[in-house]
Amino acid sequence: MNESAPQADMAEQLAASSFNTASRAIVIGGSMAGLLAAKVLSGHYEEVVIIERDEFQERPANRPGVPQDHHPHRLQDLGKGILEALFPGWREDLLAQGAYEREGKEMHLISPLAALQFPYEKDEGCSRPLLEWVIRRRVAAEPRIQVLQGHVAVSLLTKKAGSKLAVSGVEVRKQRSGGSRDLEAALVVDASGRYTRLPEWLEELGFGKPVAEILHTRLAYSTRYYRIPDSLKDRYSTVLIEGDPSLAEGSGVFSPIEGGVAETTIYGAGGHYPPVDPERYERAAAKLIHPMLAEIIAQLEPVGNPRGFRVSECRLNQYGEMPEWPSGLLAIGDSVCNFDPIYGQGISVAAAEAMEMGKALRKAAKENGPIREHELQRRFGRIILPAWWTIVVADLRWPGVTYEGSLSGRGIRFCQEYLDIVRRQALQGGDMELFGLLMGVQGLDAPPSSLFGEEAVRMVVSRSKQDAWLEKQLEAGETLGDFLERSFPVFHPASHSEANR
Known part of the structure; x- marks a missing residue:
């Protein structure tokens, strides 16, 4: 990959190239979802072009296209496994760049x-810019991948494919000059994130807009960095303080990263925004349900002022359910569904989608047939569903959060109360087997049925002696199996760890 070539010249060369565009794929967006998609595509196309509006820096740095990159990011076990499959040794790369080693x-x-304490297994603490920089360097080593920086995708190019319309490339424009070029390709993957223009483009092409489920979260972070002296660098590892959302109690995080600093974050939703003023920030830390975060930062030197980040809504675009979908087009990552970042699901879901795309491309090559993009988009929806359902259930505990969509209100309320029982049994009852199961489902590494299937629900209710509660949840003559079938989504096998095989 050539990141140093003059970008206007590169755009002109790509547009004028005699290269067989049937062997070219285009990825819109060079953030994590785009990098993962490009890596997978490079195993199937002779040329992969990433279109990125930002100009990348030589070293890890915040950039305008990722406004949340100042704030903590997490990878679930599912995502870590997929990154290791695609980029073996990436964790060692992080440590070589100074990432904080959490193991042990x-x-x-x-x-x-x-309040629990337990040792970390293998894990690294790092900023989002460092994680992305490490993965981007790996992608840069791929000779088939080009990055067109400082450019935006203006519209989709189309052509007739029999009686139907197919996407055949994108019109790109240099960010500052206004000049545009047409880049043709056999496949376009939209990984442009939560601010994607794809719904509008589809409508302009006559496909209509996707039905969207919307979680009106009105969530916010406030994050401040602190320098950790050598004398304290191993005294405190990660601290996670969870408030009670139903009482509008915020959460707090302390997380050491590279460079001898720690990210500290205060989080709220439903319009309960944490402060960005330095003095009020530290007072807010002291008002969390436990003083540990405030006690730690009192010993540390602040690096700059707190910075805020707000998300008015999380949105799931139901592309797979649209009546028609053009061939030659896919959408991945936040372009399809953006999550509440506090749960650390977005990168892992995008990684699973990228792997599912790779399976579809291998099948198409083996059968010498089409990719079947619309069916693949439906499979992306199955991967997304458990994570989406998790954040809807969790965030609706906050006063002021509302939801528009097809998920059962009765099922959501049942799940909220049931999860309270699970947590009490796991945390107060010392049931570490159940705690591990809860972490596995929340970490996208275990199927939802392992905790929310009929057998699992009966097991939890029996262990916690909550049979009377369960009876109250069911209507006259209703069985638990019938209730779960009517009130819970259908989770397919591709919605959890099978996605990374």
Whole structure:
């Protein structure tokens, strides 16, 4: 990949190239979802072009296209496994760049129910810019991948494919000059993120807009960095303080990263925004349900002022359910569904989608047939569903959060109460087997049925002696199996760890 070539010249060369565009794929967006997609595509296309509006820096740095990159990011086990499959040794790359090694150090998990300490398994603490920079360097080593920086996708190019319309490329424009070029390709993957223009483009092409489920979160972060002296660098590893959302109690995070600094974050939703003023920030830390975060930062030197980040809504675009979908087009990552970042699901879901795309491309090549983009988009929806359902259930606990969509209100309320029982049994009852199961489902590494299937629900209710509660949830003559079937989504096998095979 050539990142140093003059970008206007590169755009002109790509547009004028005699290269067989049937062997070219285009990815709109060079963030994590776009990088993962490009890596997978490079195994199937002779040329992959990433179109990115930002200009990349030589070293890890915040950039305008990722406004949330100042704030903590997490990778679930599912995502870590996929990154290792695509980029073997990426974790060692992080450590070589100064990432904080968490392995063997204590994690503190503090909730209204209990305070737990347990050692980390293999894990690294790093900023979002460092994670993206490490992965981008790996992608840069791929000779088939080009990055067109400082350019935006203006519209989709189309052509007739029999009686139907197919996407055949994109019109790109240099960010500052206004000049545009047409780039043709056999496949276009939209990985442009939560601000995607794809719904409008589809409508302009006559396909209509996708039905969207919307979670009106009105969530916000406030993050401040602190320098950790050598004398304290191993005293505190990650600290997670969870408030009670139903009481509008915020959460707090302390997380060491590279460079001898720690990210600290205060989080709220439903319009309960944490402060960005330095003095008020530290007072807000002291008002969390446990003083540990405030006690830690009192010993540290701040690096700059707190910075805020707000998300008015999380949106799931139901592309797979549209009546028609053009061939030659896919959407991936936040372009399809953007999550509440506090749960650390977005990168892992995008990674699973990229792997599912790779399976579809291998099948198409083996059968010498089409990719079947619309069916693949439906499979992306199955991968997304467990993570989406998790954030809807969790965030609706906050006063002021509302939801527009097809998920059952009765099922959501049942799940909220049931998860309270699960947490009490796991944390206060010391049921570590159940705690591990809960972490596996929340981390997208175990199927939802392992916790929310009929057999699992009966097991939890029996262990916690909540049979009377369960009876109250069911209507006269209704069985638990019937209720779960009517009130819970259908989770397909591709919606969890099978996606990374």
